[in-house]
Amino acid sequence: MAKDFPEFSMETRVRYGESGPSGQVKLSAVANWFQEAAGLNADELGFGDEKMFACGLTWVLTRMIFRISRMPQVGEQVRVRTWPSLSEHFWNRGYELYDAEGRLLMQSTGAWTVMDIASRRMAPMPEELQAAFPSQTFPTMPFLPSSAPRLRQAEQEAPILVRRDDLDMNGHVNNTRYLGWLMEPLDLKGEALALLDISFRAECFPGDAIASRVSAPEPDPETPALQNRVHALVRTSGEKPLDVCRAVTRWGRA
Secondary structure, eight states: OOOSOOOEEEEEEOOGGGBOTTSBBOHHHHHHHHHHHHHHHHHHHTOSHHHHHHTTEEEEEEEEEEEESOOOBTTOEEEEEEEEEEOSSSEEEEEEEEETTOOEEEEEEEEEEEEETTTTEEOOOOHHHHTTSOSSOOOOOOOOSSOOOOOOOOSEEEEEEOOGGGBOTTSSBOHHHHHHHHHTTOOOTTEEEEEEEEEEOSOOOTTOEEEEEEOOOEEOSSOTTSEEEEEEEEEOSSSSOEEEEEEEEEEEEO
């Protein structure tokens, strides 16, 4: 039976290995926290990995947006809040990150769909698992009006080779890895990430050669003090280049 008010919270702290040279947590580490909390919440509600795997299915993330006020520092205690929601075509999930004083540091929304593990194709949610979805849900932060465009001209590029260590339980590169790969071409001195909207388009596997490409910064049309960039992770080792994911980022002064 579906449960009401599906909110779930998890506390953690920024560990040394989760921080970068600035001492701030890496966005990929925050995404790992969100993923962990989402999995625990889904298990509690009755549509987690164990139930999905038993049906030959798994959850796949198709798009995610992050709006960032501040990145916590190493050693900081933080709280993750998450809840499932619904949109017209996707099973959405909202996330929030708070500091020890209860100040909101980050908001995020993920759009999820269901994949058949054997065929690697999208599949419908079984009725018995749909019935476990909460009858009342909270709204989530909206995505940008349009998804990230195709990158027409790259200003910088960095090569990446997919390793076995990048894989998750679904046998493909975990979505959190992409967040770090997107930043690989950038020298981020003096810049702070304010927004990232990423669309996941294809799977990656060990041995794949990836080019992380990014455009030159351009002033944001609504807030000229911020700079926008377009990103693409392009698989270059196949018969023809393929965009594995596309993203838009927005940057301010650190």
